[in-house]
Amino acid sequence: xxxxxxxxxxxxxxxxxxxxxxxxxxxxxxxxxxxxxxxxxxxxxxxxxxxxxxxxxxxxxxxxxxxxxxxxxxxxxxxxxxxxxxxxxxxxxxxxxxxxxxxxxxxxxxxxxxxxxxxxxxxxxxxxxxxxxxxxxxxxxxxxxxxxxxxxxxxxxxxxxxxxxxxxxxxxxxxxxxxxxxxxxxxxxxxxxxxxxxxxxxxxxxxxxxxxxxxxxxxxxxxxxxxxxxxxxxxxxxxxxxxxxxxxxxxxxxxxxxxxxxxxxxxxxx
Numbered sequence: 001x002x003x004x005x006x007x008x009x010x011x012x013x014x015x016x017x018x019x020x021x022x023x024x025x026x027x028x029x030x031x032x033x034x035x036x037x038x039x040x041x042x043x044x045x046x047x048x049x050x051x052x053x054x055x056x057x058x059x060x061x062x063x064x065x066x067x068x069x070x071x072x073x074x075x076x077x078x079x080x081x082x083x084x085x086x087x088x089x090x091x092x093x094x095x096x097x098x099x100x101x102x103x104x105x106x107x108x109x110x111x112x113x114x115x116x117x118x119x120x121x122x123x124x125x126x127x128x129x130x131x132x133x134x135x136x137x138x139x140x141x142x143x144x145x146x147x148x149x150x151x152x153x154x155x156x157x158x159x160x161x162x163x164x165x166x167x168x169x170x171x172x173x174x175x176x177x178x179x180x181x182x183x184x185x186x187x188x189x190x191x192x193x194x195x196x197x198x199x200x201x202x203x204x205x206x207x208x209x210x211x212x213x214x215x216x217x218x219x220x221x222x223x224x225x226x227x228x229x230x231x232x233x234x235x236x237x238x239x240x241x242x243x244x245x246x247x248x249x250x251x252x253x254x255x256x257x258x259x260x261x262x263x264x265x266x267x268x269x270x
Contacts, residue, residue, distance in 0.1 A: 010221065050092040097127050099129045105132070129153070131179075134266055157259060188260065
């Protein structure tokens, strides 16, 4: 898949409960036009995501499917990584994913022992691309020395309250995608006055403005979670919302900063 055909708005599928919902949600998302679906081993919903893919009339070859493994506490040790990768494919019911991420650079993660297993999965055709998630620039440098496959994407929390300027610049410099999870800050962006003002100006929703702001960056994609058809459609429509320079300046002027996913094992807390 050429870089310019990477679907820049995808479906995030994390939820704390009711994991079975993702079978119907994925099928609905594909019906309304999504072509990028993101999941993870630790979400415990890969089997339902796979059911949604198989229930859809959309051809598998037209869907960009990503998953993640090596969470901070799964699998138990680096030697278990190949089985964890195979488990992701088995639960999803696919021979290969389009993108396989290292979920966190913590717990059992060590670049010299874990990343070779990702190289092997790439060489074996189990994943078409390699990604990393929740890394710092220093950890990205370290990982890129070991990865034989080109780094395709780095997934991190990003939204107007956490603009990630350094990682955006890093992605642009090294030519990979920065994929924004929690791109709406779990709804906190809805109450930001600057975002509300821009939304009123364009007769759009704050969610659409936040997503359009993300897409105004080169090499940035977003994977908002949505469970209703209406919200899915609204999120996709954000790709057509053009923010002008005044809008971007207004959003960039927000001085409030907040991280909604602040795990103790995150490298920014080390």
